[in-house]
Amino acid sequence: MTAPGEAARPKPARRPTIKDIARRAGVSESAVSFALNDRPGVSRDTRARVRRVAEELGWQANSAARALSGERAGALGLVLARPAQTLGVESFFLQLVSGIQEVLSARNIALLFQVVEDLGTECALYRRWWAERRVDGVLVVDPRTEDPRPELLTALGLPAVVIGGPPAPAAPGAHPDAAAPDAAAQPPLATVWADDAKAMARILDHLYGLGHRRIVHVAGLPGLAHTERRIRSLRTEAARRGLDERHVHSVTTDYSDAEGAEATRRLLDAARPPTAIIYDNDVMAVAGTAVAAGRGIPVPAALSIVAWDDSALCRVTHPRLTALVRDTPGFGRLAAQELLGVLDGGPHRTVQGELPHLEARESTGPASRD
Structure with missing residues (x-):
């Protein structure tokens, strides 16, 4: 009973069942099951009528029952x-x-x-x-x-x-x-x-054409297949152009802005720092640009920066970052x-x-x- 002054609670809507569909469509419950599960045993017209009724009633298959019957989980x-x-x-x-x-x-x-x-x-x-x-x-x-x-x-x-x-x-x-x-x-x-190899080759083509001979790749996590491909490709492309492997190499990070910034500081502290840095994501590239700005190193006059993946960050940072653009x-x-x-x-x-x-x-x- 409802207590005095207490509004009656509406009953939750009842989910439609196969029995409801069978009753409205005028067929047996087994015919509904065959039609909804796309199994043989019912005519094309019956299948269409059952599915139309199921849609009208808002029927959805029960995921647990689907799993027990071997059907897809969705x-x-x-x-x-x-x-x-x-x-x-x-x-x-x-x-x-x-x-x-x-x-x-x-x-x-x-x-x-x-x-x-x-x-x-x-x-x-x-x-x-x-x-x-x-x-x-x-x-x-x-x-x-x-x-x-x-x-x-x-x-x-x-x-x-x-x-x-x-x-x-x-x-x-x-x-x-x-x-x-x-x-x-x-x-x-x-x-x-x-194709990370060809992507890296495009970056090297650009930087080499600008006269860069000391290029460092600030890579992502070691052990990832794409990280290893990019490192290997940088080495191959550098050798093809006769670049000194001491001045063209990769360092690995965890992809974070903190490690990207720390890697940049170490590189800029070297006796002969790189003239160009390639970062494996946009976040590290922005962090590296901030480190350079904090040290009074102008980009790109003294240091060129490339981001592997383009994003809004690359386009709103000053200066706007050269980046690989992909869908x-x-x-x-x-x-x-x-x-x-x-x-x-x-x-x-x-x-x-x-x-x-x-x-x-x-x-x-x-x-x-x-």
């Missing part, structure tokens, strides 16, 4: 094993996720995203998701040079696409910029990748489309993303003479 997983503080300052992953979500939302598929401390925790999470049937597949980021995840996911039978993974190793003696080999040589997981949301869309293709029975492909172009702005100029 969600994909994305795990990021990086320091949590780097996620808040780096725009790359936000743009990547926006592209992924654009594709998934069109199919009414959810994205289950989680940040973890390390690779071991990430692998444990995959095992739990697989056991609980929480996701239909996963998007794997930050591939490592020694990476346990492809073998684990293959053993579990959990569909996956590796984002940014390297193509299979080229044949002995092949040029490092060579395209990926044919699909027969590919690993069992689908992969979308970016990061498009890269996310490509990865999501590939995973959905695998889930729909398509092949495990290795697909190359669009090659970024270098946009020269005010932070790069002719090398200073000293």
Whole structure:
């Protein structure tokens, strides 16, 4: 009973059931199940009528029941094993996720995203998701040079696409910029990748043409496949131009503005500091520019700066930063489309993303003479 003076509480709306659909459509409950699960046993007209009634009633499949019946969970997983503080300052992953979500939302598929401390925790999470049937597949980021995840996911039978993974190793003696080999040589997981070697070559072309001969690459986390590719490519491109390896090299960081700034201070304290610095993300490039300004080192008159990934930060910093421009949301869309293709029975492909172009702005100029 309702107490005096107390308003009656409205009853929560009842979710429509298969029985409700069957009653309104004038068919059996088994026919509704066949129609909604796209199974044989009902006519085309009956299937269409059942689905129309289900939509009118606002019926949605129960996710737990779907899992128990072996049907899809309606969600994909994305795990990021990086320091949590780097996620808040780096725009790359936000743009990547926006592209992924654009594709998934069109199919009414959810994205289950989680940040973890390390690779071991990430692998444990995959095992739990697989056991609980929480996701239909996963998007794997930050591939490592020694990476346990492809073998684990293959053993579990959990569909996956590796984002940014390297193509299979080229044949002995092949040029490092060579395209990926044919699909027969590919690993069992689908992969979308970016050609970091050619991107680095474009940066070196620009800086070398401006007369720079002392160039340092402030890289990201060591052990990541793309970090190693960029370091290797810098070394290759420097050797091709006859540059002294003592003056053209890479140093690794955690991608944060703090480590980017500290690396810049160490480089500028050297007896012969670099005349150009390439930073592996926009945040470190902005931090390096601030360090130079604090020391009274004019950019680009005395130091040229390049950011690997373009962002609003690069365009509003003074001077505006020369940067690699690429369609990061498009890269996310490509990865999501590939995973959905695998889930729909398509092949495990290795697909190359669009090659970024270098946009020269005010932070790069002719090398200073000293």
